[in-house]
Amino acid sequence: MSWIEVVDANGRVVARRAAEGVPCTVGSALDNTLLIEGPDVAPYHARIDREADGRLTVTVLGQSSGLQRPGAPELAMFLALTPSAPVAVGGSVIRLVDEATRDVSVVASGPEPRWREFVSRRPVQWGAAALLAISGAAIGYFTMPGSERAVNALAVAVALVLAECAWVGLWAITGRIRHGRARFGEHFVVATAIAIVGWAVAELESWQQFLLPGAGAAATVLLAVTAVVWALAILLHLRVMNQAHWQKHVRIAAGFGVALFVMVLAVRDYQGPWSSDIEFSAVLKPFARVWASSPDQFGESLTKLRGQLDKDDEEPAATVAEDTAGS
Amino acid sequence: MNLRAYVVATGALLVLGPRVAHSQGIVTAAPPAGDVAQAFKRLAPAVVRIEVRETGAVALSSVGSGFFAAPSGRIITNYHVISRLVNEPGRHRGRATWGSDTVDIQVLAVDVVHDLAVLDAPDAHGAAMLTPVTVNLLKGDRLLAMGHPRDLGLSIVEGTYNGQVEHVLTPRLHFTGPLNPGMSGGPAVTPAGALVGVNVATMGEELAFLVPAEFVTRLLSRLPATLPTADALRRDMATQLGQMGVDALDALFIPGAPTVQLGPYRAPTEPSAAFQCWGDAREPKDAAYRLVVHRCGTDESVFLSEDLNAGLVYFSHQLLDGASLSRIRLLTASEQAFNDKLTFDGTARETTRFRCTTGNVRTATMTFRAEVCARRLKSLYGLYEAVMRATPLGATAQSLVTTLTMSGVRFDLIQRTVARYLASITLSPETQE
Numbered sequence: 001m002s003w004i005e006v007v008d009a010n011g012r013v014v015a016r017r018a019a020e021g022v023p024c025t026v027g028s029a030l031d032n033t034l035l036i037e038g039p040d041v042a043p044y045h046a047r048i049d050r051e052a053d054g055r056l057t058v059t060v061l062g063q064s065s066g067l068q069r070p071g072a073p074e075l076a077m078f079l080a081l082t083p084s085a086p087v088a089v090g091g092s093v094i095r096l097v098d099e100a101t102r103d104v105s106v107v108a109s110g111p112e113p114r115w116r117e118f119v120s121r122r123p124v125q126w127g128a129a130a131l132l133a134i135s136g137a138a139i140g141y142f143t144m145p146g147s148e149r150a151v152n153a154l155a156v157a158v159a160l161v162l163a164e165c166a167w168v169g170l171w172a173i174t175g176r177i178r179h180g181r182a183r184f185g186e187h188f189v190v191a192t193a194i195a196i197v198g199w200a201v202a203e204l205e206s207w208q209q210f211l212l213p214g215a216g217a218a219a220t221v222l223l224a225v226t227a228v229v230w231a232l233a234i235l236l237h238l239r240v241m242n243q244a245h246w247q248k249h250v251r252i253a254a255g256f257g258v259a260l261f262v263m264v265l266a267v268r269d270y271q272g273p274w275s276s277d278i279e280f281s282a283v284l285k286p287f288a289r290v291w292a293s294s295p296d297q298f299g300e301s302l303t304k305l306r307g308q309l310d311k312d313d314e315e316p317a318a319t320v321a322e323d324t325a326g327s
Numbered sequence: 328m329n330l331r332a333y334v335v336a337t338g339a340l341l342v343l344g345p346r347v348a349h350s351q352g353i354v355t356a357a358p359p360a361g362d363v364a365q366a367f368k369r370l371a372p373a374v375v376r377i378e379v380r381e382t383g384a385v386a387l388s389s390v391g392s393g394f395f396a397a398p399s400g401r402i403i404t405n406y407h408v409i410s411r412l413v414n415e416p417g418r419h420r421g422r423a424t425w426g427s428d429t430v431d432i433q434v435l436a437v438d439v440v441h442d443l444a445v446l447d448a449p450d451a452h453g454a455a456m457l458t459p460v461t462v463n464l465l466k467g468d469r470l471l472a473m474g475h476p477r478d479l480g481l482s483i484v485e486g487t488y489n490g491q492v493e494h495v496l497t498p499r500l501h502f503t504g505p506l507n508p509g510m511s512g513g514p515a516v517t518p519a520g521a522l523v524g525v526n527v528a529t530m531g532e533e534l535a536f537l538v539p540a541e542f543v544t545r546l547l548s549r550l551p552a553t554l555p556t557a558d559a560l561r562r563d564m565a566t567q568l569g570q571m572g573v574d575a576l577d578a579l580f581i582p583g584a585p586t587v588q589l590g591p592y593r594a595p596t597e598p599s600a601a602f603q604c605w606g607d608a609r610e611p612k613d614a615a616y617r618l619v620v621h622r623c624g625t626d627e628s629v630f631l632s633e634d635l636n637a638g639l640v641y642f643s644h645q646l647l648d649g650a651s652l653s654r655i656r657l658l659t660a661s662e663q664a665f666n667d668k669l670t671f672d673g674t675a676r677e678t679t680r681f682r683c684t685t686g687n688v689r690t691a692t693m694t695f696r697a698e699v700c701a702r703r704l705k706s707l708y709g710l711y712e713a714v715m716r717a718t719p720l721g722a723t724a725q726s727l728v729t730t731l732t733m734s735g736v737r738f739d740l741i742q743r744t745v746a747r748y749l750a751s752i753t754l755s756p757e758t759q760e
Contacts, residue, residue, distance in 0.1 A: 145652060145660035147615040210696075213685040274675040278700045280716055282665040282685070286654045288721025292687035292694050299746035302699055305684045306738045309703040309711065312679040 002098055004048065004056070004081070006034050009091040014245075019096060022056060023049045026089060027064070029181060030242055037178075037245070038090035040065055045089055048081065056081040056096060065090075116186070116240065125185035128192035129161065135196075136160035164191050175241040186240045194233040201225050209283040211290055223268075224261055231257025362518050366471055367483040369520055372455035374513060375425040376475045377404055377432065377446075379411050382420055392474035392513035392526065393423060393446065396543060397456035399550065402446040403543055404512030405527055406437050407630040409444050413437060413564075414632045414677075414706065416557040423448055434557075436550050439564040440497055440571045441542040442527050442630055444512075447554060457514050457522040459540035459547075464488045464500075464523060472504055472526050472537075474513025482510075488523075492536060494603040495627045496575050496639060499536045500524045506535035565707040568629065568637060572710075572736035575601070575639055580747040587621055589646040590725035593753045594621070601625045616649030616660055629735060631707070635673045637735025642748070647726040654723055661718050661726040665696075669714060669730075678712070679703045692754040693719045699745060704735060713741045717749060727752070 002019035006026075015034045017024055024033030029043035036045065042064035049057050058079050060066055066075035068088040079087050086095035118124060140156030141149050168191050172182035205222045212218055235253035242249075293301065373395045379388045391408030395401070402423055411419040412434050421432040423446065430450040437444045464470075468488045476482050486504020502515060506529045515524040515537045524537030555563070579598040587596035587604075596604050604623035611618055624641030631637055645664055649657045671681075683700040701713035712734040719727055731748050733741055 142653065143655050143659050145615055145649065145656045145663070146613050148613060149615075209685075213687070271680055274680050276671045276673050276678070276681075278669040278671070278681050278683070278714055280666045280668070280683070280698055280700070282662060282696055282698055282716075282718070284658050284662045284665065284696060284718065284720070286658050286721065288694050288719075290687050290694065290720065292689035295688055295690060295746040295749040298686050298688045298697060298749070299742040301686060302684065302701075302738075302742050302745065305682060305699065305701055306711070308682050309679055309701060312682070312703065 002083075002096055004034065005095050005097055006036055007093045007095060009038075014092070019056065023047055025061070026058070026094065027061075028178065030183075031181070034094070035243070036089055036092045037242075038092060040090035041092070043181075046087075048094070058087045058094065113243075116243070119186045119189040119240070120183075122185070125189055128189040132164060132192050132195065133157045133161050160195075164188065164195065167191055171237045171241065178241065183240055187237055190233070190236045190240055194229065194236070197232075198226075198229050201229055206283045207285065210285045210287075220265070223264055227257040227261035227264075230260055363471060363483060363485055366516070366518055366520060367473070370455075370457065370471075370473060370483075370514070370516060371481055372426065373457050374473045374481055375402055375423040375454075376478070376481070377402070377408055377421065377423050377512060379409060379419050379421045381411075382418055388419060390475065390478045390509055391511040392509065394473075394512075394514040394522075395451070395454045395456040396522070396547060397458040399445075399547055400451070400454070400456060401435060401547070401550070402432060402448055402451075403514075403525060403546075404444050404446060405525065405538075406439055406442045406444045408512045409434055409446065410630065410632055413557050413560050421446070423451070425454060428454075433554055434560060435554060436546055437560050437564055438542060438546045438567065439631070440567050440629060441538050441546075443525065443538055443542055443546050445546055445550060457516070457520075459543040460521045460523070461541060462517060462521050462523050464517075466490050469518055470502060470504065470515050470523065470537075471518060472502065472506055472510065472513060472515040472535075474506075474510030474526055476507035476509045478509050484510075486533065486535070492626075494601055494625055496571065496601045496625050497627065497629075498539055498542075499527070499627075500539055502526075502535045502537050503533050504535055505533050561706050562708055564631075565704075565710050568707060568710055568735045569737045569740075571629075572639060572733070572740050575599075576733065576736060576740055576744050579640070580744065580751045582751075584751060586751065586753075587644075588755070589619060589621060589644055589727060590648060591755050592644075592646070592719070592725075592727045593755060594644045594727065594729060595642065595748065595751050596621065596623060598623070614660065616647050616652055616657070619646040619648060620644070621646075631704075631735070632677060635677050635704070637704075637710075637712070638732065639735060640731070640733050640744075642729065642731040644730075645728045647728070648724075649726070650724045652724075657722060657724070657726055661722065661728060664726075664728040665698075665716060665718050671712070673702075673704075673712075677704065677706055679705065681714075687720070688717070688749050690750050690752070693752075694721070695719055695749055695752075697745075697749060699741075701738075701741065707735065709737060710735050711738050711741060712736075713738075713745075715745045715748065717752075719752075719754070 004017050004019055005013050006015040008014045017033055025047050026032055026034045026036055027043050027045035028037050028041045044061050045064040046058050046060050051057055058067055058081050060077045067079050070086055070088045070093055081087055081096050083096050086093045136157035137153040140152035144152040146152050168187040171187045172184040176182040208218050208222055231253040234256050235249055238249040375393045377391045377393045381388050388411050393402045393404030396403045409421055412421050423430055423432045430448045432446040432448050435445045435447040466489055470486055470488050471483055473483045484505050486502050489501040489503050492499040492501050506526050510526045513526045514522050515526055516522050522540050524540055527536050527538050529535040580595050585597050586593040602623045602625055606621045608619045622643035628636040628638045647660050679702045681700045681702045683698055685698045688695045688697050695717040697717035699715045701711050704710045715731045717729055
């Protein structure tokens with residue numbers, strides 16, 4: 001059995017298809033049979049056909065930059081594909097082999113995962129938009145103290161949907177440029193799911209601040225959870241754009257999550273430039289049965305605050321003045 | 328405008344400097360009577376013009392007045408006239424001028440609470456002196472005030488005594504007369520020439536204030552033997568303010584102190600005669616609740632520097648009356664009111680930044696969410712400024728957001744006062760859940 005393989009610039013087989021499965025297409029768009037990434041690869045770069053005599057041929061499609069024999073400078077619009085004559089597309093090579101290479105990982109190019117199939121359904125996409133809008137309206141209507149409840153509901157719903165459209169739009173534009181398809185709807189479903197999970201984590205954080213004010217370890221754990229949610233969001237959006245390069249996507253998402261966690265941890269206690277303002281940060285819940293100290297205990301607990309203040313800017317104005325006042 | 332801003336804005340000090348020179352209109356004095364002219368002639372040799380110059384730019388930083396006081400022959404003025412000599416001694420130099428004489432001055436002692444300073448002028452010889460005396464003044468008694476209004480030359484103005492100022496922690500005399508910027512530190516005397524007070528502040532429209540002469544006597548009685556450093560002066564000022572805080576705060580918010588009913592809550596009001604309370608009720612724009620505000624404070628602030636005042640204590644209660652609101656909406660409104668930003672005066676050179684701590688506090692009748700934010704006054708050793716804001720948890724129809732501010736006080740006093748204040752707010756039993 002013969003196979004058509006795509007080998008990237010590092011010599012790794014990144015896509016494979018049985019030679020019997022032609023015709024097939026090659027390019028950077030997700031719906032190609034063989035996915036090839038690279039700056040010189042067009043979304044729909046070429047098509048592989050079987051001629052009447054049984055030979056395989058590669059033919060340039062549309063706006064692509066052409067085909068080459070590996071190492072040869074000449075560009076061609078049409079080349080034969082044989083075991084001894086591979087075809088170069090961008091930095092990758094399409095080759096015909098008699099036996100599949102077993103010792104390298106190969107990106108699966110089978111049917112779409114179930115979650116991707118799910119998010120690509122139109123009813124699901126409209127459902128996500130409706131869920132987001134209804135959630136925003138509920139927040140505006142049931143929690144805001146303003147007298148115009150309908151206006152509050154509308155304002156929050158519109159703000160939420162617009163904010164998510166902006167976020168999703170960035171992914172869609174990136175996908176359109178890199179892979180030829182925006183997949184706005186799929187990204188929207190993913191973003192809505194992540195928004196719900198993110199809201200749940202934020203709610204956990206606010207309960208932590210309410211029930212355990214000043215508990216640094218609990219806050220750090222929740223910060224880590226937040227970083228994981230963001231990493232998950234990045235990973236899912238990358239997977240929506242492109243099914244290939246699973247490990248690469250995991251590395252990008254994990255790197256983002258770790259960077260976010262470290263960065264927020266580093267600046268969490270940074271207070272910014274000196275200011276004479278007080279920014280209160282009360283988190284209130286409709287719940288009175290919490291652990292609480294007595295007024296005297298609370299007063300005593302302020303000693304720690306005094307310790308912090310006494311350490312702040314430990315160059316007091318005392319250093320200015322051993323002079324006699326007025327001399 | 329918060330209470331402190333109101334106090335600072337309305338109690339304009341009489342020093343003539345860049346910040347106040349344009350803030351007051353000149354009020355024309357009535358022509359002095361014959362005895363006033365005689366008094367001027369007799370007292371003028373004792374009254375001096377005091378200037379403080381920034382040494383780098385050799386420019387005037389402030390101009391005020393002062394006078395020679397018996398028996399020491401030292402110059403008396405307001406602390407706020409020469410505060411730069413204490414706070415930034417390396418950058419400022421002070422001089423006193425009377426008649427054709429000019430001498431360098433140095434700060435010998437400060438009473439920051441009453442806004443007085445004693446200056447040492449070793450080269451001043453043979454000047455006339457005023458003697459602080461205790462006079463039983465009656466409302467309506469004529470008084471004469473002297474000084475250098477707007478640096479236009481030595482002047483005398485005539486006014487009347489209108490008693491002790493009410494709602495203040497430190498005694499002040501109410502003088503109805505045209506005091507103007509530049510007259511700070513000048514003497515106020517009876518027509519017979521008895522020193523009864525020192526010009527200190529005005530609220531315009533001939534509403535002016537004097538420091539009673541008894542505090543001049545007290546300050547003169549505790550002069551140091553040698554010239555203190557500015558650092559020693561500031562330590563002394565910190566001690567004075569700290570003691571003032573203890574005197575003013577330690578008796579407040581004790582069980583049985585006056586309270587006001589705000590919805591289902593009883594909260595402190597007018598904790599002493601020095602406090603005055605104001606109230607208001609309104610419906611904030613676009614809000615579905617009624618807001619009742621009750622605030623109390625003293626009508627004064629202690630001048631520390633050009634950028635910093637200490638107001639000692641004031642507090643306010645906001646009742647959010649939202650009977651038509653759901654519990655969640657009332658909670659959001661309370662959270663918004665709680666998180667309202669507060670802005671204070673001061674600079675990074677004078678204070679640290681605010682740091683905050685949060686906790687849940689259970690009193691006999693309810694549980695509070697409380698946040699205390701405090702900063703240290705760097706140049707006044709051991710003194711702090713703190714704000715405590717609290718709101719009861721679990722409110723259903725009416726919520727309370729209360730704020731207590733203490734400025735220029737010792738930290739142990741802040742701790743005790745916060746505890747007593749929270750304990751003094753109660754929920755009426757019949758409305759308790």
